[in-house]
Amino acid sequence: MSDSTQVKELEARKQGWTEKVEASLKKRPERKTEFATDSQITIDRLYTPADLNEFEYEEQLGFPGEYPFTRGVQPTMYRGRHWTMRQYAGFGSAEETNERFKYLLQQGQTGLSCAFDLPTQIGYDSDQPLSRGEVGKVGVAIDSLKDMEILFDGIPLDKVSTSMTINAPASVLLAMYIAVAEKQGISPDKLSGTIQNDILKEYVARGTYIFPPAESMRLITNIFAYCAKSVPNWNTISISGYHIREAGATAVQEIAFTLADGIAYVDAAIKAGLDVDQFAPRLSFFFNAHVNFSEEIAKFRAARRIWAKIMKERFGAKDAKSMMLRFHTQTAGSTLTAQQPDVNIMRVAFQALSAVLGGTQSLHTNSRDEALALPTEHSVLIALRTQQVIGYEIGVADTVDPLGGSYFIEKLTNEIESKVWEYIQKIEDLGGATKSIERGYMQKEIQESAYRYQKAVESGSQVVIGVNKFQMKKEPPQELMRVDPAVEQLQVAKTRKVREERDNKAVEKCLSNLKEAAKTDANLMPLMIDAVKAYATLGEICDVLREVFGEYQAVATI
Structure with missing residues (x-):
């Protein structure tokens, strides 16, 4: 809304409506005293065009x-093709x-x-x-x-x-x-x-x-x-x-x-x-x-x-x-x-x-x-x-x-944007x-x-159905998917067979080239493609890079 007179009139009408509603709450209270999103953004009882007064x-x-x-x-969007x-x-x-x-x-x-x-x-x-x-x-x-x-x-x-x-x-x-x-x-x-x-x-x-x-x-x-x-x-x-x-x-x-x-x-x-x-x-x-x-x-x-x-x-x-x-x-x-x-x-x-x-x-x-x-x-x-x-x-x-143009959605979009910018600035400051x-x-x-x-x-202030409200006693589901333990044995055998059947000299050369390139500022993608084509394994390639790059150690937070 751009007309300041209209905005003031609407705000005054909303205030009058709010007073009537709140007077009625003595007999019929709302479910909660406060309503907010998961990000602790307060949700108002009603949104009007006045909430988007500065909206461009x-x-x-x-x-x-x-x-x-x-x-x-x-x-x-989806009129052309679905997601x-x-x-x-x-x-x-x-x-x-x-x-x-x-x-x-x-x-x-x-x-x-x-x-x-x-x-x-x-x-x-x-x-x-x-x-x-x-x-x-x-x-x-x-x-x-x-x-x-x-x-x-x-x-x-x-x-x-x-x-x-x-x-x-x-x-x-x-x-x-x-x-x-x-x-x-x-x-x-x-x-x-x-x-x-x-x-x-x-x-x-x-x-x-x-x-x-x-x-x-x-x-x-x-x-x-x-x-x-x-x-x-x-x-x-x-x-x-x-x-x-x-x-x-x-x-x-x-x-x-x-x-x-x-x-x-x-x-x-x-x-x-x-x-x-x-x-x-x-x-x-x-x-x-x-x-x-x-x-x-x-x-x-x-x-x-x-x-x-x-x-x-x-x-x-x-x-x-x-x-x-x-x-x-x-x-x-x-x-x-x-x-x-x-x-x-x-x-x-x-x-x-x-x-x-x-x-x-x-x-x-x-x-x-x-x-x-x-x-x-x-x-x-x-x-x-x-x-x-x-x-x-x-x-x-x-x-x-x-939902574009919804007073609530547009106001909430603006509030989320404002809070995100605050976080981004804090991260920039760090x-x-x-x-x-x-x-x-x-x-x-x-x-x-x-x-x-x-x-x-x-x-209990955050309701999760079945967990802290409307619980039921019921037998656990029986038909669940389980990975066969034999998969590991078969996968190990398959990997060792690959190592036996490949040209190991070619693999050694590819891994050596990758290692030397990792010490420079060269793009490593072409060398990795060469290595995988020679059937170098994922672990072998990563181990070469571990030797050159080292490994990350997690930061403790207090």
Whole structure:
């Protein structure tokens, strides 16, 4: 509203209405004395145009596909094409995961998303003593190019977009993917997909790091440079707020810390000599869709607007694609409960809907039984069908930004943006994301938020159905998925066979070349591709880099 007289009249009418309502509360009180989002943003009883008195449409909202992209990165959004329905999958052996990939594609999934087991995530082969008991448990075991060949057997990589949740050894897994594609007769420029490749959030929230920050950032910028020339359709990083949120962060912290990490990656790439408009269009993000429905929608819209301003005003990007915050969303695993697991279906549906109303480009819906085990085929099908119902049946994909202009959503978007900027400035004052991580600032903020949430659950002020309200006594589910313990023995045997049958002199030469190059400022991606083609294992490649780079030791926070 721009007419000050109208605003004052509306504010006066709202005040009169509020007084009447509050007088009636003596007989019929509200459910709580205070209402707030998960980020402790106060929720008013009613929102009117007066709450958006200073709102500037062009500056804060604009049109879809145009700066500042609050309403979406594409002009027609889902009227043109649905978001990529990309269910996360990976367990046991490459053979088993290949079967699950094919099943999901047959059921209408439009992109692959690969989970790797813990040894793979931290750069160990399956026969490394530290891998014992973890092979194939939380994802698929990948030790060499042979495993990658099996994983994508019968899946044309020029027809399918693949996302890989891998960070510390991301360059090695990308090298394997490129090599598999070449074996299929597909050149790197025909590949599309994403590697997570976000090491900063590993230091903050997840822990699957290998190398120190500076050396890790070097590997990341090597990927940026290599892909800009050779794999132009590949998203070279998925800057992840998901794991930050799962560790206990609020919605505001999730966006602030993720975008601060994004600033650090852009800074590092520019310092490495890359032009911002050369690599920025291939940056992508990964966010969490949590349970506070309205806050999540506003969070996604605010994130787009903030990132557009950062890229334009701070980094001087000229290409509109460099200013677009494109993101994948996963529903919140931390909200799933082992109690009454069928309730998780509803949680996931509403979380997925918030991501769609917030304008996501890609979406994974968690399965009902993930608080208990890896998802069964039946459970993952329900999760996929949830996305399909949202996309095809309920009509929310028929217009762009359906909640744009809502007094509440626009006010909440503005408030989230303001609080995010405060955090970003604090991180800048500490010397940037890397310095704030080294000092334990982000970690401590997340820990405090997680503690406040847990206290609220235990006191009952934060209701979790089946956990602290509406509990039921029921037998635990029987039909859960379990990884066969024999998978580890088979994987170890397979890896040792690869070492026996390959040309070990060629492997030694490739690893020696990689080691010497790691001591210089050379781009290591071509050397990694040579090594994986010779069937050097993931662990062997990472061990060479460990020798040169050293290993990161976690920072204690108090």
